[in-house]
Amino acid sequence: MSAPSVLVDAALEVHGITKSFGGNHVLRNVDMSVSPGSLHFLIGPNGAGKTTLFNVISGFIRADAGTVSLFGSDVTGERARKVARQGLARTFQNLQLFASLTVAENVLMALHGQMKGGLPRAMTGLFVSREENREYERAYEWLDRFGLAKYASSMPSDLSYGDRRLVEIIRAFASQPKVVLLDEPAAGLGLSARANLFDVLKELHAGNMTIVLIEHDMKFGMALADEVTVLDVGTRIAHGTPAQVQKDDAVIAAYLGKRSVADA
Amino acid sequence: MKSPLMTKRRNQHFIWLGAVVVVAVLPLVFGDGYSQTVILTIGLYAIFGIGLQLTMGTGGILNMGHAAFIGIGAYSSAIVTTKGGNPWVGMLVGIVVAGVLAFVVGLPILRLRSLYLAIATLCVALAVTNVLGFWTALTGGQNGVTGIVPFSIGDFSFIDLPSQIYLIWGFLLVAVLIRINLRYSVVGREFEAIKDSDLATSSLGINHGARRLQIFVIGSVIGAVGGSLYATYLSAITPDLFGFPFLIQIFVLVALGGMVSLWGAPIGAIAVVCLHEFVIPVISGGNAGPVEIVIFGVILVIVMIFAPNGLTDQVVSTTRRLVKIARRRRNHDEPSSVTPASKKVAA
Numbered sequence: 001m002s003a004p005s006v007l008v009d010a011a012l013e014v015h016g017i018t019k020s021f022g023g024n025h026v027l028r029n030v031d032m033s034v035s036p037g038s039l040h041f042l043i044g045p046n047g048a049g050k051t052t053l054f055n056v057i058s059g060f061i062r063a064d065a066g067t068v069s070l071f072g073s074d075v076t077g078e079r080a081r082k083v084a085r086q087g088l089a090r091t092f093q094n095l096q097l098f099a100s101l102t103v104a105e106n107v108l109m110a111l112h113g114q115m116k117g118g119l120p121r122a123m124t125g126l127f128v129s130r131e132e133n134r135e136y137e138r139a140y141e142w143l144d145r146f147g148l149a150k151y152a153s154s155m156p157s158d159l160s161y162g163d164r165r166l167v168e169i170i171r172a173f174a175s176q177p178k179v180v181l182l183d184e185p186a187a188g189l190g191l192s193a194r195a196n197l198f199d200v201l202k203e204l205h206a207g208n209m210t211i212v213l214i215e216h217d218m219k220f221g222m223a224l225a226d227e228v229t230v231l232d233v234g235t236r237i238a239h240g241t242p243a244q245v246q247k248d249d250a251v252i253a254a255y256l257g258k259r260s261v262a263d264a
Numbered sequence: 265m266k267s268p269l270m271t272k273r274r275n276q277h278f279i280w281l282g283a284v285v286v287v288a289v290l291p292l293v294f295g296d297g298y299s300q301t302v303i304l305t306i307g308l309y310a311i312f313g314i315g316l317q318l319t320m321g322t323g324g325i326l327n328m329g330h331a332a333f334i335g336i337g338a339y340s341s342a343i344v345t346t347k348g349g350n351p352w353v354g355m356l357v358g359i360v361v362a363g364v365l366a367f368v369v370g371l372p373i374l375r376l377r378s379l380y381l382a383i384a385t386l387c388v389a390l391a392v393t394n395v396l397g398f399w400t401a402l403t404g405g406q407n408g409v410t411g412i413v414p415f416s417i418g419d420f421s422f423i424d425l426p427s428q429i430y431l432i433w434g435f436l437l438v439a440v441l442i443r444i445n446l447r448y449s450v451v452g453r454e455f456e457a458i459k460d461s462d463l464a465t466s467s468l469g470i471n472h473g474a475r476r477l478q479i480f481v482i483g484s485v486i487g488a489v490g491g492s493l494y495a496t497y498l499s500a501i502t503p504d505l506f507g508f509p510f511l512i513q514i515f516v517l518v519a520l521g522g523m524v525s526l527w528g529a530p531i532g533a534i535a536v537v538c539l540h541e542f543v544i545p546v547i548s549g550g551n552a553g554p555v556e557i558v559i560f561g562v563i564l565v566i567v568m569i570f571a572p573n574g575l576t577d578q579v580v581s582t583t584r585r586l587v588k589i590a591r592r593r594r595n596h597d598e599p600s601s602v603t604p605a606s607k608k609v610a611a
Binding site for chain 1: 442445446448449450451453454456459461462463469472482586588
């Protein structure tokens, strides 16, 4: 397998990440470098440690060893909310929408970082501020862009599963983060919703956003990816372009001897 | 592109506020002493309910200690005024003591969840009522405090029923306004969001621990304000007033009115006061005392089983579900109908 290209200006740099839960070694000395503006596809069989790596990067889990940096800024061991403030957004395998808030308010939550949010202001403001209206319109525009404006005032439970997935992804991108981690966004989606999601991700990626994607649908991910990292049993076994990775012997072996990863 | 939804929703609540004012004024024009007492009690209970609703409904904190913070507000007013202090100072002392206690206690216990948190807050309530009952030198022990001085502004004293109704309903309107403001603000949305998902709020850079602590303090302070008004209305208080039966009443209030509904607390207060004044005396044959707590307990159990988010919220969510089913059926009947997502794919 080709050696990973050494990028000085990596959007996301993961170096030597190791994580164990008791005697279970989930990640072993994992390196990953994500180029700015690229869509990086993180793959591996079940139990490879992909989501754990996401959790370490986003600050939900502390690694036993290794470093994580975001555009050169070290975020190793930082709490999730601090990593988020440094410009990292993510989605989750299990949908994490806010059930008590409308669809538009869910997206608006991502814009809170750019709004004045003091408690005295919240308690004493008699009317909706111009800022609130402006940001609400931005949230509405995000929904409109992906055909969901109609549901702006609906509750998430009123939407189909595919549309809820889209709302979560829109929320992640609406904060205009430096890097977005998407954890199996197409899981559980039907064919049409999957096709729609593909278009959405393609459009977002075209906006020069740096994206790291975990997805079990190989064709889906490979068609979008610029770079691929492959994990197996907590170890990185390959890294390169989609074409390189699909021909890699170690990767084919990890996927139970399939002829090509794209066929998996 | 217009996005008038928030403004429209908030305007609806301001209209509702106007309606509340009218309702509050009507008994003063037409009512006798008894109906005025009922109106006043509804106002008081609604304030208690808003405090609990904020911590439980908005913050998702299973708070069994709310009665203690109401008690702190009441006793602060009682102690300050009987020692010659101004009732407004008494209320301020209650706000500070309740706020500081909620902050100090909330810092460690709000790391807990669900039943563990409920037990911790219940322990706080027991500790406070014990202090109120046994620190005789300060609180008068089980005999309580008498001769609590009513609120006044200049020479005008809020001593008769109509003026006390204005005072209490005035505070209620402020509490409702704070609740509405919070719901449609950056902070308020974050309060709602932390209840739904710690993971998602953290991934958006929100400090959910700090927000939970803030909502716990705000809810407790509103409770203390209600307690202060309660004490000055009664002019005599004992620790029993803030015990477990009282807490059950406030729980029933929130359960009936709804955990998150903006108008839930006043609706729940009307329900509880009407139950207390008109229904329970009939059921118990005039001997309401021992029966009342049983009836409230049974109501609480039934509501918690069939409508855990409260009756009002249940009615709203059931209506929404029915509309959704009706819409699905209509869409099913129209094969050409498509979702926005599939429209986009088709395009």
